[in-house]
Amino acid sequence: MNGPISLAPENFVWVRSASLAFYREPRALRPVAVETRVERLHPELDAVLAPDAALERVASGFEFTEGPVWLPDGALLFSDPNANRIWRLARGGGLSLFRDRSGYAGADVARYAQPGSNGLALDPQGRLTVAEHGNRRVTRVEPDGSVTVLAAAYEGRRLHSPNDLVYRADGTLYFTDPPFGLPATYDDPARELDWYGVYRLRDGVLRLEARDLRGPNGVALSPDERFLYVANWDPARKIVMRYPVAADGALGAGEVFLDLGAAPGPEALDGVDVDRAGRLFVSGPGGLYVAAPDGRLLGVVRGPETPANFAFGGRDGRTLYWTARTGVYRLRVREPGAAHARAAHAAAAHASAAPRAGRPGGRR
Numbered sequence: 628m629n630g631p632i633s634l635a636p637e638n639f640v641w642v643r644s645a646s647l648a649f650y651r652e653p654r655a656l657r658p659v660a661v662e663t664r665v666e667r668l669h670p671e672l673d674a675v676l677a678p679d680a681a682l683e684r685v686a687s688g689f690e691f692t693e694g695p696v697w698l699p700d701g702a703l704l705f706s707d708p709n710a711n712r713i714w715r716l717a718r719g720g721g722l723s724l725f726r727d728r729s730g731y732a733g734a735d736v737a738r739y740a741q742p743g744s745n746g747l748a749l750d751p752q753g754r755l756t757v758a759e760h761g762n763r764r765v766t767r768v769e770p771d772g773s774v775t776v777l778a779a780a781y782e783g784r785r786l787h788s789p790n791d792l793v794y795r796a797d798g799t800l801y802f803t804d805p806p807f808g809l810p811a812t813y814d815d816p817a818r819e820l821d822w823y824g825v826y827r828l829r830d831g832v833l834r835l836e837a838r839d840l841r842g843p844n845g846v847a848l849s850p851d852e853r854f855l856y857v858a859n860w861d862p863a864r865k866i867v868m869r870y871p872v873a874a875d876g877a878l879g880a881g882e883v884f885l886d887l888g889a890a891p892g893p894e895a896l897d898g899v900d901v902d903r904a905g906r907l908f909v910s911g912p913g914g915l916y917v918a919a920p921d922g923r924l925l926g927v928v929r930g931p932e933t934p935a936n937f938a939f940g941g942r943d944g945r946t947l948y949w950t951a952r953t954g955v956y957r958l959r960v961r962e963p964g965a966a967h968a969r970a971a972h973a974a975a976a977h978a979s980a981a982p983r984a985g986r987p988g989g990r991r
Contacts, residue, residue, distance in 0.1 A: 653688040653707075653714065655722035661956070664914075664929040672926035675906060675917055675961055682930040682949070682956045686716055692950035693898075694758070694791065696747040697940030697967065704747055705938075705950050708760055708808070711736065711743035716955065730808070731761020738810045745808070746791035746846075746936075751798050758789035760808025765789045765800070765828070778802070778826065778833050784819040791846045791898065791936070793855075793966075799876040800828040801836070801855055803843035825857055827876055836878040837870060845899035845910065845936060848872075849920075850965040856884065858896035858909060864888070865895050867909060867918075885918050887911050898936025900947075902962040908947065910934045915949070915958075930956060939964025 663681040667673075690709035697703055701718030704725055715725040731742035742761035750756055755768040756777070763786050764779035777800070779786060788808025793801050805823045809815035822838035825846070837843070842860035849856070855870045855878060869884035885907065887896065892912035900908045905920035914929035915937070932951035940946050944963025949956040 653686065653722060655686045655716060655720045656684055657720070658683040658685050658957070661931050663958075666927040666929070667925075668927070669919075669923060669925045671919060671923075672917060674904070675902075675925065676928070677959070677961070680928075680959060682928075682958050684931075684954050684956050685720070685948075686714075686722055686955040687953055689714075689953050689955075691741070691935070691952060692955055693935050694744065694746040695936060695938035695948050695950050695955070696749060696755070697938050697948070698749070699753065701940075701942070703938065703940055703948055703955070704755070705948075705955060706730075706744040706747060708741035708743040708745050711761070713744055713747070713757075729757065730759040733761065736761065739808070740810070741788075741808050746789070746802070748792045748794055748800075750794050750800070751796060756792060756794070756800065758792055758802060760788040760790075763788055763808070765792065765802055778828055781820065781824070781826070781833055781835060785817075787818060787820060787823065790844055793846050793848055795848060795852055795872075795876060797876070798829070801846055801848075802826055802828070803846050803857060805842045805844060805860065807842075807860070825855075825870075825878070827878070829876055834877070837868075837881055839881060840864075840868060842895065844897055847899045847901045847907075848965065849901060850903055850905050856899050856901065856907060857881075858899045860895040860897060862893055862895045865890060865911065867896060867899060867907065884922050885909065885916075885924070887916060887924075890916075894933060898934065898950075900937040900939065901965040902939070902960065903944075903965055903967075904962050905965070906962070908937050910936060928958065932956075939967045 660681045689707045694706040703716040713726040713729040729744035744757045746758040748756045765777045767775045787806040790803045806812045824835050825837040827834045827836045840859045844860040845858035847856045857868045865887040866883050867885040868881040870881040871879040890912040894912040897910035907918040909916040914927050917925045934949040934951040938948045944967030947958045
């Protein structure tokens with residue numbers, strides 16, 4: 628309002644209701660154990676978690692944490708799409724801002740609930756790839772810090788808001804594109820596509836591989852890269868789809884791999900990751916759902932906050948990092964992640980093939 632308080636204002640805005648949200652300053656924490664509830668639905672869960680497995684909180688004070696990725700230097704990157712930032716949690720526990728305006732730099736950013744980046748991934752060369760909600764594109768950060776746009780439109784029409792992504796060993800990129808980063812999501816007038824797709828990008832060519840989900844979200848590959856898993860954020864259809872992957876990277880017809888429709892609560896499925904043994908780790912209503920490679924549900928792990936996504940990390944790849952609402956957590960598991968194991972194998976193969984100093988071809 629304007630003018631003295633005793634006078635009627637010349638112009639005003641009626642506000643029916645309003646709310647204020649206060650967030651603590653993001654900070655790293657000395658790892659502290661938090662309340663953890665493990666529901667063991669099958670004895671096979673013992674091959675995943677120790678009997679005394681417990682979550683630890685390692686950072687807090689964020690708006691909504693998402694999209695974690697483990698770096699070779701021992702740091703964890705993760706997004707806060709609500710705050711439009713990417714954070715870096717160092718091996719020693721220090722927290723620093725990696726990138727501000729990580730997904731949108733427009734003047735109308737206040738219209739967006741989640742303008743920032745979401746999923747993060749490393750390509751086979753170790754370059755960071757970013758799913759940018761507000762900018763409606765997938766980008767790659769080059770070694771010199773410049774940004775290359777990998778995908779922003781399909782057949783001339785803009786993508787909705789790329790959400791999560793995963794690389795195959797040959798450099799093929801798969802990503803999901805629901806509308807959750809648009810200000811009005813499904814009803815946003817800026818939406819240009821009539822479906823919510825799973826895409827494949829290879830050698831600069833973008834292909835639509837699947838359009839059978841209303842909320843394609845988390846995405847992961849099986850250890851042998853023969854299957855692609857996609858979690859569906861749709862409260863009416865809480866499923867993980869599994870698509871066979873052909874030799875050229877194309878996806879075949881999908882099938883329901885895991886159905887969590889009976890899980891209580893209004894939340895749907897979000898992030899998904901896979902360990903070396905092929906077990907799935909899925910963000911579902913109220914916690915982490917662990918499934919065997921054949922789709923049997925083995926157990927549920929619940930903590931103070933519902934996880935959004937996961938990344939395997941640590942020196943041995945056996946630490947499962949959770950991005951969960953306002954915090955970042957970690958949980959020790961018995962097997963390393965599939966992507967971590969593939970990266971370690973590739974690094975070992977590269978090292979063994981490298982020529983030894985002073986000896987051509989590495990021969991003794």
